[in-house]
Amino acid sequence: MSLVMTMTGWKGLAFTSLAFVGLVAVSRMPLKIYRSLIWVLLWMGLFYGLAAGWVWPENRAVWYGHWSFGGFMQAADIVWRIALVFGLTRLYTAVTRPLEQGIGIAYFFNPLIRITPKAADFALMITLTLRFIPLIVEEALLIWKARALKTEWPHSWVQQSWEVIQLIVPLLLLSLRRAEELAENLMSRGYASGNYRTLILHERTSTDMVSVIIIGVWGVLLLLLK
């Protein structure tokens, strides 16, 4: 959808904006989840406004330029597209758990497995990352705890830096140990390169089919409304 939104015209953006408002209303998510986007978009608007709004003649220096209405419109168009992409992404991450997002991405690799087994390995890597990264973060916190329980944290920044550097080695060793354990667990369940398939118990319902059709039609409309 993000890709299609870079190709569509103002009618497509207007249609997507209406659709976005509708989705926000249906999702019942609090509007404060979009608060962080406001500052980002304001700064982006300022940046693009300056970059696109100030035009200068060829073979002249930049300070011989002037403000251009066309340039501002171009900047507004860019910020509008970015706002829609950010807003839709924010809504998506608010209503979909990271686990479901990862499984969804892995699921869409399933058809590619017929073309290359590497797609299966990539899909497995995504699902393992969902598990492995939080595990390593937890372990890092425990290493930090173990350190905090030993001696007082030094005052000088040189010694503090040295303390942090000293923790990198045990953390790396711990990560490698966890990775080895994960690899052994995979091997003991019959892991072989290229044979991973996602397993989703959810059976496709009519709501799912309707949603897929709506998104498909939406994408086509965006391409037509140039």
Add this chain to the structure above:
Amino acid sequence: MNFEWHKGEIIALMGANGSGKSTLARLIAGLIEPTDGEILLTVDGTSCAWNTVKRWQEIGFVGQHPQRQTIGATVAEELGYGLLNLGHDTPWVRDKVRELAASVGLGGKEDQSPSTLSGGERQRLVTAAILAMQPSFLILDEALTMLDARAQASVLELLFKAKLETGQLWITHDPDLARLADRLLVINQGKLVDMGKPRDAFNDRELQSLLGIREIQDHTFSKSTKEGQPVLEWQKTKYESRLSLNKVVKAGEFIGIVGASGSGKTTLLDSAVGFILPTEGQLLVCGEPISKASLKTVRRKTRLVIQEAGEYLIGRSVYHEVFYGDTRQDLLDQRQERLLFLEGFGISACMSEQAPERLSGGERQKVALAAALRTLPEILLLDEPLLGLDTTNRASIQAMISEWDERTIMYVTHDLREVLQYADRLWLVENGNVVLDCSIQCWKEHREQLIASGVRC
């Protein structure tokens, strides 16, 4: 070593820390190769080459840590991964997964991440996932160690159901668990000794002394009530929804803290050392309210040994780990006395020069204990300090703890027997609340409540 293992047989394997139990397990599972000799698979007396069978299907492996066993993003994926690798089609696997999830009490949780499950549920999940592949043999490398009594019972139920079809090797330090097996093997000084039936074997005094097993006698408590000043006072404290306490610990008291996995025992100790600060009420440590500013003072008076401290060693060598933070001069000058101190924990001079990652799990735990206990603080907080230790080392650490009569000690455990001889009071924690606070002499009156909470009594 030479031994035979038959389908349908449960073997318990015991031995001291570092004797090679886990190495043997990984050799059998094919995760490492022997430097000499071979491991043969025989079917009806005829030797079968490993390349004609799927070794990973024939020999299942379940490790110790529930958090680190799972590979799937969801419960369904965990149960179905091995089945898909065996070549079963997806619709069949979906139905099978639903059936398996229901059979282990995880029905309705198929789409959840395994990280949302308790330790016992995770270990049940992994065991069910491996048993679903119908292995001829299953190795459990201290797989029941970290579980409370209830969780252990539920996994044992699965294992006994699968006994006829699946030979099992239980690696354990727990004599009570070993007694449930058909045969007992002990690794002693690099040799594997077949002790026969565990019930008969445990009557052997030589074996008892080898493994450091003592009969648990009915203990008569002679400890008087401690009348010291309060050292820890939780005054109507709440830690969000995780913990709620209104308790006092007096100087010199030994509090045994028991409860099921996930009940809040570790959080309680974290609160005492200031890793989490109260959101309501206040905690006084030796009369001073705990706050971000007073953490340094609090941590000088308290010492916490975290759970599985042996996994989180940060020193370059064992010696450096135990005496972390000392100057180079001190490390050299006081070496002899320090090596003697390490010997008290079963750490030899030669072991002290090794990097911690080269040691076995139990040896690392000993190092962590030595590091935490080299200077005794006023308040000692111990979170399952004996986890992973063999019976001999447990006995020596417990003997050490018994000498610390003047210290205030808070000791977390799943097994009440670890603290029965030493504790003054007993706290039972459930859902972040201390639901029982009684003197140790009265523990038998609350036996049913303790057992219902998953405490081993």
